[in-house]
Amino acid sequence: MAEPVIETRDLKKTYKDVAAVNGIDLSVERGSIHGFLGRNGSGKTTTIKMLLGLTHPTSGEARVFGLTPNDRDEGVEARRRIGFVGEEKGTYDFISVGRMIRFTSSFFPRWDREMEERLLAKFDLPLKQSVRTLSKGMRAKLALLLALPRRADLLILDEPTEGLDPEITEDVLQILVGLAASGETTIFFSSHRLNEVEQIADQVAIIDRGRIAVLGALDDLKDSYRRVTAVFDWEVPSQLSSLAGGMPVKSDGRVLSVLTNGGTDEIVNRAYSFNAVSVDVAPVTLKEIFIECKRTDAE
């Protein structure tokens, strides 16, 4: 198999004595769209900064295109091939939108003028207005317009659709899908919006307090996670409260609800062996996985 575009091994970053990133192993294949999820402060942005070589890891290693981002020369080489949209969306404040676009595109020989025009038409950006006076949503659009037409080999997008309305978000997702379909662009993006991750990602990583909580192909996760709900005649038997091998169990009077990853049959059988009246197995959404994973860890 081809070398992964992004690979990290036991990547750690400690600020003073707080571990922001606490041992992350990631592997992102070429041509994939990898969704990177986690609540605020979980270590997403710190991880992304290490991938870009903007922050040095405390230990472990990160490689992008096989290069070390925090090495001076290799970092330059890696960043040349990356299009980045960050949370701060910092751009030069004093010039106009139009000049900002011309200035940026001049650095990239493969700049896709057609996509630039398509985005301009959709985004409705005021070309003559100075960047400083743009609203938050306009800034988000400008940041995307400066990153997507580069024909970068890798797009690292930190909350790219933050501040965009649903219609524009769908346009942006469509462009990302088209870029990935070319087979040349790999996309690694973080988002709070689980539905958009579910829509376009094929791989997902959920990070919680600096560690990977869930990692895998989205389809596999949806295939292997199930919610089992069992109803009993009387109270849920106490022996069942620990049945799921550490998976979150909710019991409420006569109803037991378990989120399981691959242990469906065992749980169903156990529930029946304790005379459950009915047992229901239902597929789960990424949102349920996301919420439950955080909760287990917090307990």
Add this chain to the structure above:
Amino acid sequence: MLIKPNPSSGTPIYVQLMEQIKHAIETGALQPGEQLPGIRKLAEDLVINPNTAAKVYRELEHEGVIELRQGAGAFVAERKGAVARADILRARPLVRSLLARLLQLGLGEDEIRRLFEAELTSTREESRTNSTRR
């Protein structure tokens, strides 16, 4: 022709799309020999992951529902594996008599629907596990 899948459903997008395409073939909306959109177009039109779009075609080919022709694209297969209208007509009385018996047993509409759904899900999962094992 195809409608956007619901990404927030527990059913994977590729499964939703496989069912949509099969349904379109069963109802005649898609005819044997008809060409399906390319992977890139499918991904862009529905705004889904291109690997997911490719998986839809791969799985449908595996089931004999479509044919992938090198360089030319995806085409609805000639009847093999697909259910024809005649088959659906033949299935109707079976369903009707089973339904009558279930109603006789005192089951409600919702319960019957749930039972069918549950059976379909487990059959589908069994066949999927079997095909991955192969």
